[in-house]
Amino acid sequence: MSVASLGYIGFEVSDLQAWDAYMTGFLGLMPGRGEGPSAKYRMDERSFRIQVDEGQKDDLSFIGFEVATPEDLKALRDRLTAAGIDCSVASNQLAAERGVRDLAVLKDPSGLQVEIYVGATALTHVPFNSPAGVSGFRTGAQGVGHVVMAVDKIDEVRAFYTGLLGFRLSDTIGIAISPDFTLTLEFYHCNPRHHTLALVPMPAPRRMHHFMVEMATMDDVGYAMDRMAKYGVRQTMTLGKHTNDQMVSFYAATPSGFEVEVGTAGIAVQDDSWRVTHHEATSMWGHKHCN
Numbered sequence: 001m002s003v004a005s006l007g008y009i010g011f012e013v014s015d016l017q018a019w020d021a022y023m024t025g026f027l028g029l030m031p032g033r034g035e036g037p038s039a040k041y042r043m044d045e046r047s048f049r050i051q052v053d054e055g056q057k058d059d060l061s062f063i064g065f066e067v068a069t070p071e072d073l074k075a076l077r078d079r080l081t082a083a084g085i086d087c088s089v090a091s092n093q094l095a096a097e098r099g100v101r102d103l104a105v106l107k108d109p110s111g112l113q114v115e116i117y118v119g120a121t122a123l124t125h126v127p128f129n130s131p132a133g134v135s136g137f138r139t140g141a142q143g144v145g146h147v148v149m150a151v152d153k154i155d156e157v158r159a160f161y162t163g164l165l166g167f168r169l170s171d172t173i174g175i176a177i178s179p180d181f182t183l184t185l186e187f188y189h190c191n192p193r194h195h196t197l198a199l200v201p202m203p204a205p206r207r208m209h210h211f212m213v214e215m216a217t218m219d220d221v222g223y224a225m226d227r228m229a230k231y232g233v234r235q236t237m238t239l240g241k242h243t244n245d246q247m248v249s250f251y252a253a254t255p256s257g258f259e260v261e262v263g264t265a266g267i268a269v270q271d272d273s274w275r276v277t278h279h280e281a282t283s284m285w286g287h288k289h290c291n
């Protein structure tokens, strides 16, 4: 049993106003709904997929994993508790702020707040309507998108996400940093999205390298590239295609310094036929660093 998907993510940011323009104007997310003071943004029928709170971290502050049923939530809590992880049931107030039925809150071995929930609020009576005209985001069973995190305790973090939350390795990419050092990135899935989570085994000042949102069409990605000038967004990597998930995407800096990947057409992984592989480059073509 594994978590079903990355249901939502939260950022702590120092410039809420800049983030609001970035989320709605540049990325085309719709203002969301929820209790409490947090800014929330929709990508689909859910009341929110990304939450932004004011603070000084300018980093990822929590990730929320969805499970299918209350029984799955109980089974996961039992497994985590048996492994010695404090996995408390969240207060009614926090569950209400997240708009979920039941919620467990814990920390991964790197100290990141992980939330596991069931029963998200779906606003199917208020259709998703992108303020920027994005025709849609690929979410559903594949969740929000993916997060790529720098971690220093790779063995413990890997054991937590695979052994306890049920992630499966998709593949690895080796990046030759110097003649005698290759950095190996690890990509993990919990549903048909090629990777929901990628781990970069190196210490870094901030945890978040980038998060990825997948748009419905190549035109959506092209229009987003054109919007960078209008919103003063700095592109960090050119359009390119990744070797492993075959996502066609570009990268841009967020107002907090970490990056977003805006992509389309990523491949799907089917567990019964998937074979773990290794790649020697992150991209088939493109993805050149911008100055």
Ligand SMILES: [Fe+2]
Pocket (backbone or CB within 6 Å): 146, 148, 210, 211, 212, 261
């Ligand atoms: Fe990515």
